Amino acid sequence: MSARLIPPASDLTQPYWDAARRQELVIQRCDSCDHWLFPPRAHCPQCGSDRLVWRPVSGRGSVYTFTVAHRPPHPVFAEQCPLTIATVELEEGPRMLTNIAGCEPGQVEVGMTVAVTFEAIDDSDILLPVFTPG
Numbered sequence: 001m002s003a004r005l006i007p008p009a010s011d012l013t014q015p016y017w018d019a020a021r022r023q024e025l026v027i028q029r030c031d032s033c034d035h036w037l038f039p040p041r042a043h044c045p046q047c048g049s050d051r052l053v054w055r056p057v058s059g060r061g062s063v064y065t066f067t068v069a070h071r072p073p074h075p076v077f078a079e080q081c082p083l084t085i086a087t088v089e090l091e092e093g094p095r096m097l098t099n100i101a102g103c104e105p106g107q108v109e110v111g112m113t114v115a116v117t118f119e120a121i122d123d124s125d126i127l128l129p130v131f132t133p134g
């Protein structure tokens with residue numbers, strides 16, 4: 001369990017959070033041009049179509065870049081620092097801003113393979129997708 005600042009779900013993002021509660025990672029895929037996209041959008045950035053469908057993804061990817069927050073960016077993160085903040089490139093292509101959990105920040109390297117896991121958030125039924133080495 002951890003404390004977090006979680007944005008309220010919107011009509012656009014509700015399917016993402018519903019899937020996370022089932023411990024499933026989903027992102028949108030364009031039914032017109034097969035482009036995978038993240039973060040969620042109303043239209044495909046590739047072809048402009050609104051035929052975007054939420055689809056499960058492998059949950060596997062690699063660290064594209066990362067930084068380590070030693071000072072909490074907000075008091076709610078105080079107990080989690082040092083916190084590894086990373087951009088993970090999913091096998092399907094899109095990149096997600098996320099955290100790397102399950103290892104020390106000094107063990108994280110650009111290019112290391114990671115897999116999604118789901119972190120419980122204090123005082124809520126939200127499960128937050130984060131990544132661990134593997």
Ligand code: ZN
Binds near residue numbers: 031032034044045
């Ligand atoms: Zn498209």
